[in-house]
Amino acid sequence: MGECLKALWRRGVYDAEILRSEVDAAGYDIVFECRGVVRHFQLKSSYSGAKTAQQKLSNKLREKRSGCAIWMRFDPVTLILGPFYWYGNPPGRKMDDLSKAFRKAKHTKGNSLGIKLERANSYAVPRQFFRELRTIDDVVTALFGKFSPTS
Numbered sequence: 001m002g003e004c005l006k007a008l009w010r011r012g013v014y015d016a017e018i019l020r021s022e023v024d025a026a027g028y029d030i031v032f033e034c035r036g037v038v039r040h041f042q043l044k045s046s047y048s049g050a051k052t053a054q055q056k057l058s059n060k061l062r063e064k065r066s067g068c069a070i071w072m073r074f075d076p077v078t079l080i081l082g083p084f085y086w087y088g089n090p091p092g093r094k095m096d097d098l099s100k101a102f103r104k105a106k107h108t109k110g111n112s113l114g115i116k117l118e119r120a121n122s123y124a125v126p127r128q129f130f131r132e133l134r135t136i137d138d139v140v141t142a143l144f145g146k147f148s149p150t151s
Contacts, residue, residue, distance in 0.1 A: 027121070029041065035144065045072050048073050065092065070139060071084065
């Protein structure tokens with residue numbers, strides 16, 4: 001979030017707010033508002049070189065006007081961020097219904113019988129359905145659209 005704020009500041013945008021969810025029941029981790037655009041999103045991460053091929057996303061994000069997910073990769077030694085992967089629509093558009101395109105996600109641990117049960121309202125979204133974003137500036141543009149320092 002700090003990197004996103006720095007990218008906004010470089011654009012001359014100083015009126016941004018960041019809120020975080022205290023409980024994971026609503027399907028989002030962060031609420032980020034800038035210039036009238038409100039984004040609820042899940043934040044996912046994995047280290048560079050990880051074999052992670054998908055992320056479990058909550059379909060509750062669809063209830064929010066501009067719900068989305070950001071999956072960031074990071075270097076495990078230097079902690080340098082990037083690339084980033086984006087799942088969502090432009091500002092103001094609801095996220096597509098995950099239940100129509102993806103299979104239900106399962107818990108990572110089995111129950112007492114060793115059976116991995118499905119997670120409620122959660123879907124496994126493969127990486128090829130995320131759009132790759134190379135820089136944090138690309139992430140900010142995906143979140144809020146393009147605007148000039150004076151807009």
